[in-house]
Amino acid sequence: MSGRLIFNLMLLAVAAYFVWAATGYDLQGRRIPIMIGIIVLMLQAWVTFQELLKPVTEPPLLEGAEELPPDEGRRVAVMTAWMVGFFALFTVFGTLIATALFIFLFLVAARALRWWGALGIALGLSAAIWIVFVKALRFELYPGLLFGGTLPAL
Amino acid sequence: MLDPLLVAAGALLQPQNILLIAGGSLMGLIFGLLPGLTSLAAMSILLPFTIGLPPISAMYLFIGIMGSAPFGGAVTSILFNIPGEPTSAASCFDGYPMTRRGEAAKALGLAAAAALFGALFGLVVLIGLIPMVRAIVYAFGPPEFFMLLMFGLATVAIAAPGNTLKGLVTAGLGILLSVIGYDPITGVLRFGFGSANYLWDGINLPAFFVGVFAVGEVIGYYVTGGTIMRAGVKMQGVWRGTIEGFRELFRHVRVTIQGSVVGSIIGILPGVGGTVSNFLSYTLAMQTSKHPETFGKGNPEGLIAAMTATNEDTGALLPTVAFGIPGSAATALLLGALTLHGFNPGPLFITEHMDIVWALILGLLIANVVAITVGLAGANMLAKLTTLDVKFLVPTILAISLLGAYADRENLWDVALAIASGVLAYGLTRFGFPIVTLVIGFVMGRIAERAFSQSLQMELDPLIFFKRPVSLALFAMIVIVFLVPLVRRLMARRRA
Numbered sequence: 001m002s003g004r005l006i007f008n009l010m011l012l013a014v015a016a017y018f019v020w021a022a023t024g025y026d027l028q029g030r031r032i033p034i035m036i037g038i039i040v041l042m043l044q045a046w047v048t049f050q051e052l053l054k055p056v057t058e059p060p061l062l063e064g065a066e067e068l069p070p071d072e073g074r075r076v077a078v079m080t081a082w083m084v085g086f087f088a089l090f091t092v093f094g095t096l097i098a099t100a101l102f103i104f105l106f107l108v109a110a111r112a113l114r115w116w117g118a119l120g121i122a123l124g125l126s127a128a129i130w131i132v133f134v135k136a137l138r139f140e141l142y143p144g145l146l147f148g149g150t151l152p153a154l
Numbered sequence: 155m156l157d158p159l160l161v162a163a164g165a166l167l168q169p170q171n172i173l174l175i176a177g178g179s180l181m182g183l184i185f186g187l188l189p190g191l192t193s194l195a196a197m198s199i200l201l202p203f204t205i206g207l208p209p210i211s212a213m214y215l216f217i218g219i220m221g222s223a224p225f226g227g228a229v230t231s232i233l234f235n236i237p238g239e240p241t242s243a244a245s246c247f248d249g250y251p252m253t254r255r256g257e258a259a260k261a262l263g264l265a266a267a268a269a270l271f272g273a274l275f276g277l278v279v280l281i282g283l284i285p286m287v288r289a290i291v292y293a294f295g296p297p298e299f300f301m302l303l304m305f306g307l308a309t310v311a312i313a314a315p316g317n318t319l320k321g322l323v324t325a326g327l328g329i330l331l332s333v334i335g336y337d338p339i340t341g342v343l344r345f346g347f348g349s350a351n352y353l354w355d356g357i358n359l360p361a362f363f364v365g366v367f368a369v370g371e372v373i374g375y376y377v378t379g380g381t382i383m384r385a386g387v388k389m390q391g392v393w394r395g396t397i398e399g400f401r402e403l404f405r406h407v408r409v410t411i412q413g414s415v416v417g418s419i420i421g422i423l424p425g426v427g428g429t430v431s432n433f434l435s436y437t438l439a440m441q442t443s444k445h446p447e448t449f450g451k452g453n454p455e456g457l458i459a460a461m462t463a464t465n466e467d468t469g470a471l472l473p474t475v476a477f478g479i480p481g482s483a484a485t486a487l488l489l490g491a492l493t494l495h496g497f498n499p500g501p502l503f504i505t506e507h508m509d510i511v512w513a514l515i516l517g518l519l520i521a522n523v524v525a526i527t528v529g530l531a532g533a534n535m536l537a538k539l540t541t542l543d544v545k546f547l548v549p550t551i552l553a554i555s556l557l558g559a560y561a562d563r564e565n566l567w568d569v570a571l572a573i574a575s576g577v578l579a580y581g582l583t584r585f586g587f588p589i590v591t592l593v594i595g596f597v598m599g600r601i602a603e604r605a606f607s608q609s610l611q612m613e614l615d616p617l618i619f620f621k622r623p624v625s626l627a628l629f630a631m632i633v634i635v636f637l638v639p640l641v642r643r644l645m646a647r648r649r650a
Contacts, residue, residue: 003585004585007581007584007585008585011323011327011587014327014330015326015327015330018330018345021344021345022344022345025337025340025342025344026340026342028337028339028340028607029337029339029340029342029344031606032329032333032599032602032603032606033330033333033344033345036326036329036330036599037326037330039322039326040322040323040326040327040330043319043322043323043326044323046319047317047319047320047323068377068378069377069378069379072377075376075377076373076377076580078376079372079373079376079377079548080373080573080577082376082552083369083552083556083573083576084573086552086553086556087556087569087570087573090556090560090566090569091566095557095560099553099557102549102552102553103549103550103553106548106549107545107546107549110545110548112543112545112546113546121546121550125550125553125554129554129557132188133557133561139561140564141557142560142564142566149566151566152351152352152565152566152567153350153351153352154348154349154350154351154352154567
């Protein structure tokens with residue numbers, strides 16, 4: 001099954017969920033979600049059907065002339081993993097340490113700079129965030145679970 | 155009429171007030187630039203410190219922030235696809251593609267010129283409409299507002315760039331995402347996905363924008379590599395580009411005036427908010443353009459439409475000073491400041507304290523000039539970053555964007571929301587679904603639903619939308635919006 005088809009089916013499932021969940025609300029609460037949900041469901045079903053019958057050529061990622069690399073799926077997965085990693089660092093260590101660690105690790109892993117250059121940029125940006133947000137704007141950055149932060153209620 | 159103007163102008167010439175307005179403008183510019191921090195935050199921080207100031211000086215400080223934030227927000231939208239303010243998100247659509255083709259300086263110049271024109275236009279409207287504001291506000295009840303939003307959505311659906319069917323799907327998806335959260339009419343939490351607290355207020359708009367625009371784009375950078383500015387493209391000279399941008403505005407007089415009118419009118423309507431006015435202006439420009447297919451690909455008209463409509467705060471000043479009803483969140487804070495200084499905005503305020511009204515008007519004008527002068531100089535230096543390898547930009551932009559998502563309401567889950575929205579946006583773009591319609595559906599969906607329910611509560615008759623003249627006229631415009639492309643196609647066939 002191609003990524004395109006999976007993505008289209010996922011959108012179909014999202015629309016179906018909204019319609020199904022909306023049936024549980026009273027008339028005022030469900031009117032718009034059901035109406036829009038059904039329209040989206042029908043249109044997306046048609047889009048999916050069309051693409052099943054006649055798969056279109058892959059559009060460029062961004063308007064212009066870029067070509068997508070053959071390992072696009074892997075790159076998207078790696079980038080998503082980096083973002084999840086940043087979120088984990090942010091949660092555990094707080095904004096400043098997470099930012100410094102993330103930038104350092106990313107730059108070293110991407111072989112963009114030598115470790116000392118990466119460390120300089122990472123510490124520089126964290127220091128800039130601290131000066132602007134904490135010292136100048138009196139903004140409270142997230143301290144991290146290790147340093148007294150709590151998880152907000154979901 | 156002239157005496158209060160002279161009082162306000164005289165106050166403006168005092169060194170303390172010059173410093174306050176310049177400081178306010180710089181602060182608005184910086185808060186506008188930083189994702190997640192808005193002009194509202196700047197005004198909230200400064201509010202307690204203004205108590206000791208003379209009222210007119212305090213107003214110069216506040217209006218400085220309000221006037222300069224829109225351009226500040228547009229800078230990061232244009233250069234990095236990161237909306238500094240929610241109201242500047244619409245400028246990403248065409249401003250950022252212009253940057254990618256080496257026209258960052260032109261896009262910034264155009265945005266500056268459009269914002270300045272919009273502000274000037276808004277001020278003229280403000281001065282001219284003060285006697286008529288009551289009639290305008292009363293002409294727009296929930297049915298009219300619902301029809302106005304439907305008009306906006308209809309124009310998006312018809313003029314969506316690329317595949318119209320997919321544009322409709324993402325517009326619908328945007329509306330569905332917008333209704334997540336408590337229902338304002340019944341008070342029930344809808345589509346909570348197991349969350350009883352986080353999603354109570356719905357999907358957080360700034361975090362969603364950061365995700366859709368910045369995070370989605372960062373994934374794209376990582377996948378494709380290279381630089382933000384496309385390979386082989388030569389970066390336009392700063393001054394030449396800026397001047398060209400200013401000139402470009404005068405080549406699109408219709409869109410310029412149209413956007414300014416939309417911003418001013420939407421600003422007057424209390425509780426609507428600037429984000430709606432920018433997107434409405436953008437969709438209207440797309441619908442009325444001869445080349446709607448070029449929108450979202452770096453069409454200057456799209457950027458003009460988005461930027462001229464950032465004058466909504468000027469319009470929002472009208473109901474604030476005339477009735478004491480704030481037209482936007484920023485003017486709500488301004489109202490708080492006026493009350494704190496012992497004023498009671500309302501019909502009498504205009505007659506008794508016209509000097510303060512003039513101070514607000516003159517302050518807005520100066521703030522825009524300061525923001526554009528300082529902002530353009532700084533932004534053109536930032537533009538050089540677009541020629542750097544994205545290897546350096548990916549972690550930096552991501553960290554700053556996600557910090558911005560967190561900063562809006564200091565909620566950790568907003569960071570997760572921004573990441574999830576970014577992955578969704580990447581997928582949508584990748585498979586040919588336009589992001590423009592998703593965002594517009596999201597911005598307008600919830601407000602449209604509320605207006606719909608309020609209309610039906612006014613009169614338990616679905617025909618209420620067709621019984622009121624303004625609402626009916628807007629409905630007629632929706633029909634025309636759907637008919638125009640059909641007529642165009644028929645005429646094209648005949649010609650062929």
